[in-house]
Amino acid sequence: MSGDNLREEQAIRRTTDHLVQVFAGTHSAEHVERVMQAAYRRFDGLPVRDFVPVMVERIARGELTAQVKAPAPTETAPAETAPAKAAPAEAAAPTAAALSDKSADVRPETTTAARPAALMAKMPSRKVLLPIGLAVAVVVVAAVVVVNLGKEEAPPPPPPLTIVRGVIGSEKKAFFEDPQVVRAFADKGVKVEVESAGSRQIATSMDLSRFDFAFPSSAPAGEYIQRKRKVSTKYTPFSSPMAIATFQPIADLLTTAGVVKQGPVPTFNIGHYLELVTTDAKWDQLTGNSGYRVDKDILISTTDPRTSNSAAMYLAITSYVANGGKVVHGATAEKNVLPLVTQLFTSQGYTDNTSEGPFNEYLTVGMGPSPMVWIYEAQFVDAATRGQIKPGMVLMYPSPTVLSKHTLVPLNASGDRVGRLLSTDPQLQRLAAEHGFRSADAADFAKVAADHQVSVATDLIDVVDIPSYDTLEHLLDSVGKSYG
Template sequence: MAVDTAREEKALRALTNRLVDDYGEAHSKERVEAVVGTVRRRFDGHSVRDFVPILIERIARRELDPAAAEPDIEQSVSANTTAIPLGDNSNSAGSHLFDTLGRLGSAARGLGGRSAALPRRTVLIGGGAVLAVIAVVAVVAVQQPDSGPVSAGPVPLTTVHGVVGSEKMAFFDDPQVAQALAKHGLQVQVDPAGSRQISTSVDLAKYDFAFPSSAAAAERIQRERGVSGKYTPFASPMVIATFKPIADLLTQAGIVAPGATTTFDVEKYLALAEQGTQWDQLAGNTVYPVRKNVLVATTDPRTSNSAAMYLAVTAYVANDNTIVRGTKAEDYAVSRISRLFTRQGYTESSSDGPFKDYLANGMGPVPMAWVYEAQYVDAAVHGQLKPDMVLMYPKPTVLSQHTVVPLNDKGDRIGKLLTTDSELQRLAAEHGFRPNDPSLFTKVTAEHQVPVDTNLVNVVDPPDYDTLEHLLGDVARAYN
């Protein structure tokens, strides 16, 4: 129940923010919050919570804008649906709602359980509030004391299975995302894995889609599975998550440049790392006098896309700021950058672990972490950052294109929806990703005052698929 309560609270915070955005010119923020609170109390005490946030939002919208009634909804009331008086302060509205659902369940039984014969929308009228409950019988079962459990004949959702980069788990775990997909008749179940794992070792036969975090990993899947289609619903540049004392120390060393957004000079960093410089050797270092190499912490390049993107950036810089092509350039780049990985010690297989360590354990174990910008922004939006945490943009950086590879028709539906559905695109932005409409991302970061570079300029292309594979193979051999 604690998990369900947390999910409901998160959904209620999100719907309140939407209502403030939509009605801010007509109503104060306090008025909107008061309406949401009043409507919410109508559903206190009811154990079936699945659609409570949807119900609250619909009723609140009617209270805030009575002129926005939907005539087609009002006309969709059938003989099996009774108007429900909500009243301005009624605490019994929830009971009336569930009574009506019970009658819908009885109607379904009388029709041989054929849920298609039921009205798809139920109208609740009273106190100026009109509520459309979209396919509510799909999820609610009502207990009637005199006749035992009554099912409303659920409308089936098509289950789609996917394997996704771990940094996207928070997105797919979001109940709002689940609701948005359910509107299209889909229930998505996903397993996390490192993007390199998805493209190399995960058994994709049991999945409908694969969703790695780069175009290169997606291309490998396409080649091996004989798939031509793909979708790129959103992207995320690679960044470095650090702490203010570390950023200040590296500013003194000439590697970091503060400003509206903090930048990290990869060329100067590479020169420092090649010398084997340790933290306690930096001039004036009193904040982090630790005897270990000055290195950015990454994941394992043999399994994780984020580490592959780190390799792409550092190889570009090591190759005299030129995209690596050919065996000679590959060998030269690897000779300069392999120690950036092999000197780290243990590295995790996906980006979720290092970022959680960064959030939880401070700069002691992880002074700098190579992560997706989306992870940092998502943490900022959800209040998980500490005051001394700093976002740095590598100069140059690389854009990670999160790419859906559909493995069948169901996977293709997911790819299309994630790319074209406005609600899913908005939710992607709320989880820190840069969707196809840049204004969605800008709006989220402005609202939460996250200092991001909305107009990325110093972005390099990763090497082509075959070259990146060769570089990764050479680095992997360097571990031995």
């Protein structure tokens, strides 16, 4: 739905609510709504929409006012006088039911001003005719009533939406482009325009002066933006653990190799995986391999560590395991883990700037180029809600994993408004869950996963801390230099 259509429908809803209050003593809310909708349908298909809400309000108000003023016909009236007493009611606008039945035959340009004359023409001839002067007076009075109705003050137009611009991690792009999300923000008077980029790129190299908020995919990136921009406020409306998207033949093969453990959800042992990497193991060397016999290193495909947060999360986990199960801190620990974590990235060849790229390749190409892809859990669940997960696609959880906390940093009051809405508005929280994010209400996320038959980890237990922003940056910079 376009923004213009959305604003028009909002104006119609506000006008309907207003007329329900105005005619509360004479018409039911359902009747007022029927009259408004019948009037609105008259303008279907017209290309120029600027004044449609105003015209609909005038027509409906006229119809409802006429119905209030029209006296009800009396059953005991003599037959010869009944038509004369019913004339004012006939001259009044048709009821909502009649208007609904005949709305297809009424053109938008037809106005109530034409109706008295038309109805007079349709009246049966009488032996006793009204004096000419009286007939003229009736027409004049009707015209005056119509003119006065036309001059009634139109409802004020809806206030313009406040445009708020933000830069976001690419994994949230589908959420912000969802028409339901756009509508939910519009109902609050906000239009959010976003630009996507790698989360580390957002924190370190983007010109944030063009935006009202920055929304990277991790707490360290958000922390750095806060520090750089001297902002004390932040919002964490939802989160997502890191995960691995793979295929059933790969999961089965790695189960035999002792890397994957089957259960309610498959878990991927990072320690056993690093042992395969350090021995330069190839896929076709694994025992029982009949489904993926290729002479390639056993590696998880990631994004570019120089720009992307998901790659930084991969580095956080692998450096923790390589450091003997401890969060890396200090120059000595950094130096000890760098050779291995650097190999994990440089052995991959080309890597994409954002997580959107490798995951889209996973969805469309299959396991040929990338049998294992490092992703956010939310990406897999979101793809399932859109029917993109095919039979044989599998979601695995690394052990240990980290929780990527999507952190919104407001850069001004408008950005703060978006942060508060995302964190507190129940509709936006529910829509975030529908896009695979874990929001404040865990039941929302669990229901979405169950409805789309995605096996997810209900209890995230094996979660480790992320290194401090400075340590993570030292590691990422050192890995980046290895690319040459």
